[in-house]
Amino acid sequence: MPEYTLNYYIRSNSARGYASFFESNFSRLRTVVRLDGYPSVAVADIVGNICADALEKNFHVELIHNCLDNSLEGVIVPEKSAGVINFPLYDEEEFSVAAILNDENLHQTFAGLEAARRHFAAALEIHDRWEQIYISNMDFAAANKLASDTIERVIGGNTLAKKGEQIHRFFGAATMDGSLDYIDSLTSHLAKRYFIKGRPGTGKSTFLKKIAEYACAAGYETEVYHCAFDPNSVDMIVLRELGLCVFDSTSPHEYFPSRPDDEVIDIYKTAVAEKTDEKHRSEIAAIMTDYKAEIAKATKQLARAKRYYDEVQRGLLSKINAGALGNMEKKIHDKIFESW
Incomplete structure (x- = not known):
């Protein structure tokens, strides 16, 4: 059987707007089947059948999830250098037909997504205040040394x-059901996991970017997992050729060592002035309350967008001929597995 099946996202409804890493994942493939506006239930069948066949043939599989509702929206079969990806009608393509369709449910879907992003943006401004508390108490020389020492240990x-x-x-998404992640799937077959602990503003993302740059310069294929809330930040680096990962294991994706070789790297203990948490306890508590309130509002708007998009999909499904869809599934399947 294959060593692993990976699960991840390539898109995010973030605090900086809609973000996509479609090109990074699909431009390297020889065969790409692009679906435009297929209902998620049809996509799930197409992806599921390709996945089952690939696993039966002992191929690796990468499953791509939708950032709104966590449904399957794509699959990559690396051994065939082939993949399938669906672009929902609400995807923000520059010349998408969705922009000119007179569909009130689709218009309401866009409105919900835009409202969610506004609340995420407000949350990011609050988060910036949170970061400033720790930035003003950072020993940057100590943080830089910790990064250099870690690179030496990890890659040498x-x-x-x-x-x-x-x-x-x-590796995760802010979905209509809250924050979800696939860290377990992405790291399950790695021999070594480094858990980065710290606080907002303590340089965890900068730390990870330095490792990624060094690894890439040393010739390694480097999986760079960005923060779904703020795509400018990096939350995890995976180096499968070395069998290891380094990731930000703080909320909302807080994990703790559970294997003998798991190791914690604590930036807070190394590079932040003692008792910073205690000195700013009240201020931090107030910031966290405001931050969580905005995130909750954003999540509510994502759920609203999903409700309206479900209506759009129901309309589409009522017009799809089951036989024609079956024939299309077969053509897609054959194109993936007949590629070179």
Whole structure:
């Protein structure tokens, strides 16, 4: 059987607007089947059948999830250098027909998504205030040394005789059901996991970016997982050729060591002035309350968008001929598995 099946996202409704890493994941493939506006139930059948066949043939599988409701929206079969991806009607393509369709449910879907992003943006401004507390108490020299020491331990002088590559993704998403992640799926077959602990503003993302840049320069394929809330930040680096990952294991994706070789790297203890948490306890509590309130409002708007988009999909499904859809599924399946 294959060593692993990966689950991840390539899109996010973030505090900085709609973000997509479609190109990073699909431009490297020889065969790409692009579906436009297929109902999610049809996509799930197409993806599920490809996945089942790939696993039966002992191929690896990468399953791509929708950032709104966590449904399946794509699949990549690396051994075939082939993949399928669905672009929902609410996807923000520059020349999408959705923009000119006179469909009130679709208009309400866009309105819900835009409202959610406004609340996420408000939450990011609050989060920036939270970060300033720790930035003003940081020992940046100590943080830089910790990053250099970690790079030495993780990669050292190891290099590969090939050009490195970065692949950008999200391991989680802010969905209509709240924050979800696939860290377990992405790290289950790695021998070594480094858990980064810290606080907002303590440089966890900068720390991870330095490792990613060094690894790529050393010839490694580097999976770079961005923060779904703020895509400018990085939350995890995976180096499968070295069998390891380094990730930000703080809320909302807080994990703790559970294997013998798991290791914690604590930036807060190393580079933040003692008792910063205690000195700013009241201020931090107030910021957290405001932050969580905005996130809750955003989540509510995502659920609203999903309700309206369900109505759009019901309308589409009523017009689809089951036989024609079955024939299309077969053509897609054949194109994936007949590729080179």
